């Protein structure tokens with residue numbers, strides 16, 4: 001009988017009032033429009049006689065651009081909402097919780113140290129969520145035995161760590177962060193529990209230190225020499241190797257009574273120089289496909305078999321299902337052989353052996369069945385494509401288990417390797433949004449903000465994004481997706497288009513979209529037609545070969561992977577583009593900001609890493625803007641809403657909005673005060689505002705311009721874009737000179753000889769020279785107004801010098817704090833050319 005008990009609301013949408021901000025928005029807009037009108041009448045009013053000066057025309061274009069940017073930003077900020085989530089209300093719905101596959105990506109053991117990845121993984125293994133509904137997959141594009149080793153050791157450590165966290169309600173479950181501070185003391189430090197806790201804490205800390213030593217001392221060459229688990233890495237070159245998949249922990253091994261923790265699987269997808277690997281997007285797609293074969297599940301209590309080869313499909317009456325205990329497979333084979341012949345029995349046995357591999361450890365499966373002899377024949381036995389009726393024939397309740405090899409978790413979480421789960425209830429919070437709407441369309445994906453651990457005070461490199469990061473975008477990490485959304489499925493929008501709900505795609509359609517793996521096609525059908533609550537399945541070890549098949553680098557050829565399915569290719573900011581594709585399919589997303597923050601990552605420090613990261617982001621954003629994925633086209637041709645389109649334009653045009661020096665003083669002040677107040681509103685320091693402000697100037701003069709040129713070259717077919725992995729903070733060699741310097745003054749800008757520094761260096765020189773020459777003219781030609789610069793010029797150049805102050809210091813700095821002479825020389829030549837050009841026109 002259906003339960004009549006009313007379910008408690010899991011989330012509440014709270015509109016955020018911002019009347020004062022809206023008034024300020026409108027005031028700035030009116031000023032801009034007035035200025036634009038004034039400029040336009042002055043430029044156009046003369047009717048071309050005399051022709052307006054070129055710099056007035058340029059100013060008109062710039063002011064028009066700035067007005068457009070202001071309008072786009074106003075739209076994005078106009079009506080913000082907050083979602084309050086109530087995870088405690090899920091307590092009575094624990095059985096309904098869907099399975100979640102957690103994906104972690106890492107790409108370079110030098111830049112992203114294995115210890116950092118291990119900590120991220122440990123924080124995920126220890127979250128508060130039923131362990132058998134979780135699995136953690138690590139994609140290693142670095143194909144590093146040390147990373148694999150670190151994860152194997154982490155899995156071992158998790159046997160102690162996860163029970164410790166659950167027993168003592170540990171807050172932050174990344175051990176490196178947890179053990180960085182003293183143990184939290186309870187209210188009565190003398191009581192037994194407290195004493196026991198302190199004993200446990202000390203023992204656990206010592207275990208963690210041993211883990212750190214093991215990982216830090218691990219050496220690639222000796223691991224590979226060891227063979228065993230690492231034998232496959234022997235001939236593996238980073239950019240040329242077959243797929244390596246290792247099951248580092250299989251949750252089904254947990255014994256009753258164990259606290260248990262999720263399965264952990266290491267995946268280094270196949271790489272071959274002949275195939276583009278599509279960076280992180282490619283890695284995510286391989287996980288997505290590979291994982292759909294190997295998500296965990298409880299073991300089958302019984303197996304239902306029915307031969308349904310094309311040969312036998314037409315039999316009347318149709319062959320029956322037969323129920324067998326996993327331990328009597330020999331009997332099953334004999335019975336089927338007697339009824340339908342030996343080939344059918346072989347196929348049935350093959351399926352059964354796959355299903356029962358997990359029982360083998362207990363000696364349950366018969367040796368004569370040869371597990372997974374040929375999974376293709378097993379498939380033929382499980383599912384008859386010509387009839388497409390398999391699922392309907394299976395007894396209800398057993399369906400997902402019989403198609404065990406086909407099913408997968410309906411929700412996926414993805415995080416970068418340097419971003420640990422900071423709130424152990426993070427998945428429960430996300431579930432409040434994924435399960436908490438009447439209609440699934442409202443939460444195609446659920447994004448937590450990017451926040452940073454141990455971030456340098458006052459954000460000196462302007463990359464912590466506290467103010468900018470509020471919104472609808474998929475940010476590549478800290479995000480939960482419905483798997484069907486990633487498969488490119490459109491939501492069933494009952495209210496919007498009655499009667500137009502899309503039916504399940506046919507087998508043929510899915511085959512064309514997803515590629516030749518029959519298992520993958522079948523598993524996607526179950527996800528597409530199912531809802532959040534379809535049970536996950538297991539049997540990881542015997543699905544490895546099938547997972548390897550879809551991890552091959554040529555698997556995606558002539559399929560829709562990277563376009564209509566999976567993470568989208570063609571931009572270095574695959575996250576924003578993938579989010580846009582999801583929104584274009586009419587899904588909506590929800591943003592959740594928990595207290596404590598859901599995830600914490602690490603922001604790069606130092607000039608080279610920060611500028612490289614911004615250049616990559618900007619390249620990615622321009623790649624989208626100048627391609628067929630442009631949001632304007634998506635809004636015309638697909639279902640991207642107009643305001644969403646404007647929202648995306650804010651992001652894509654962000655690098656091209658450089659306002660403050662091209663509008664008169666009132667606007668200049670107002671914009672800066674507005675910007676400043678936004679930082680105050682987020683309780684970020686005034687210093688951080690200034691740092692962000694000046695870094696935006698620096699980024700726009702360096703990373704953004706180079707990125708634009710890169711995309712221009714790509715569009716003209718002259719070069720390709722490359723994903724330059726951000727150097728992780730902890731990857732700095734501490735003992736080195738650079739490490740010592742960085743530790744001495746972590747917020748100070750550092751330099752190298754990258755071309756990205758040439759333009760800002762040139763701008764700094766130019767403005768210093770302009771001030772010096774201006775001052776000289778004022779002194780020498782005092783009174784002759786036509787020769788002397790005005791106060792405005794001094795203010796603007798002075799402001800520029802202040803913004804580029806890290807470069808001024810760079811002229812006198814030493815080591816990595818100094819601008820290399822090669823950069824200064826090239827910048828000097830640029831300045832010379834510019835001045836020469838200006839004097840001629």
Ligand SMILES: O=c1ccn([C@@H]2O[C@H](COP(=O)(O)OP(=O)(O)O[C@H]3O[C@H](CO)[C@@H](O)[C@H](O)[C@H]3O)[C@@H](O)[C@H]2O)c(=O)[nH]1
Pocket residue numbers: 105106107108112139141278279280283415416417418475476477572573574575576613617620723724725726727
């Ligand atoms: O070939 C590659 C390159 C990168 N990565 C992974 O991609 C992630 C992001 O790379 P990182 O260098 O850390 O870039 P960030 O600029 O720090 O990342 C931000 O920007 C990226 C591009 O927009 C998003 O994908 C990220 O989620 C977002 O945090 C990391 O886990 C990498 O290991 C791969 O798996 N394979």
